[in-house]
Amino acid sequence: ELKVEQNPLFLSMQEGKNYTIYCNYSTTSDRLYWYRQDPGKSLESLFVLLSNGAVKQEGRLMASLDTKARLSTLHITAAVHDLSATYFCAVGNFNKFYFGSGTKLNVKP
Amino acid sequence: DSGVTQTPKHLITATGQRVTLRCSPRSGDLSVYWYQQSLDQGLQFLIHYYNGEERAKGNILERFSAQQFPDLHSELNLSSLELGDSALYFCASSADPNYGYTFGSGTRLTVV
Numbered sequence: 001e002l003k004v005e006q007n008p009l010f011l012s013m014q015e016g017k018n019y020t021i022y023c024n025y026s027t028t029s030d031r032l033y034w035y036r037q038d039p040g041k042s043l044e045s046l047f048v049l050l051s052n053g054a055v056k057q058e059g060r061l062m063a064s065l066d067t068k069a070r071l072s073t074l075h076i077t078a079a080v081h082d083l084s085a086t087y088f089c090a091v092g093n094f095n096k097f098y099f100g101s102g103t104k105l106n107v108k109p
Numbered sequence: 110d111s112g113v114t115q116t117p118k119h120l121i122t123a124t125g126q127r128v129t130l131r132c133s134p135r136s137g138d139l140s141v142y143w144y145q146q147s148l149d150q151g152l153q154f155l156i157h158y159y160n161g162e163e164r165a166k167g168n169i170l171e172r173f174s175a176q177q178f179p180d181l182h183s184e185l186n187l188s189s190l191e192l193g194d195s196a197l198y199f200c201a202s203s204a205d206p207n208y209g210y211t212f213g214s215g216t217r218l219t220v221v
Contacts, residue, residue, distance in 0.1 A: 030206075041214070042111065042199065088152065090152075095164045096154050096165040099154075100151075102151065
């Protein structure tokens with residue numbers, strides 16, 4: 001079974017700082033996804049990464065994919081409180097995709 | 110509104126009972142995926158249906174079953190419920206995985 005590992009699991013940071021969340025996966029996969037989840041809410045799609053070297057940016061978030069290293073990163077630039085949430089990466093193919101454990105981000109004013 | 114509709118939003122039931130969770134995918138999406146989210150297990154893939162046919166199974170217990178109907182809505186049936194089945198159950202739909210998956214708002218199941 002495909003294994004997906006995220007780190008860190010918890011991240012507390014000050015507003016204005018930069019940080020990176022890492023997502024490692026165990027076997028070759030077609031696609032990698034990043035999602036955001038607020039407490040008690042649904043999952044919101046952030047990025048879909050389809051190929052080696054793919055980089056996507058939206059606001060203060062930037063995601064990248066290295067399929068050779070089986071690694072994706074989610075970089076947060078100049079964090080703001082509104083980014084506080086749990087971030088998940090997911091890896092898989094058309095039939096099924098597996099989630100990492102999630103990174104709970106708390107941005108302190 | 111994501112376009113994926115799940116009902117009911119909340120469900121409280123007793124151990125040993127059976128419940129049915131319903132999911133209507135976004136218009137035009139043929140795939141429905143079911144996930145269970147609990148504090149100790151995280152997000153677990155349960156099952157995937159595509160246009161009425163089962164395509165993949167994950168960590169789905171034998172007490173759980175699902176189906177997708179001709180109108181593409183899907184139902185997840187949970188029977189002989191145990192306390193440990195208490196969780197958020199999400200469905201997601203997709204027309205093309207290259208564009209990602211859209212999740213519903215979930216059904217929170219509490220087994221007492």
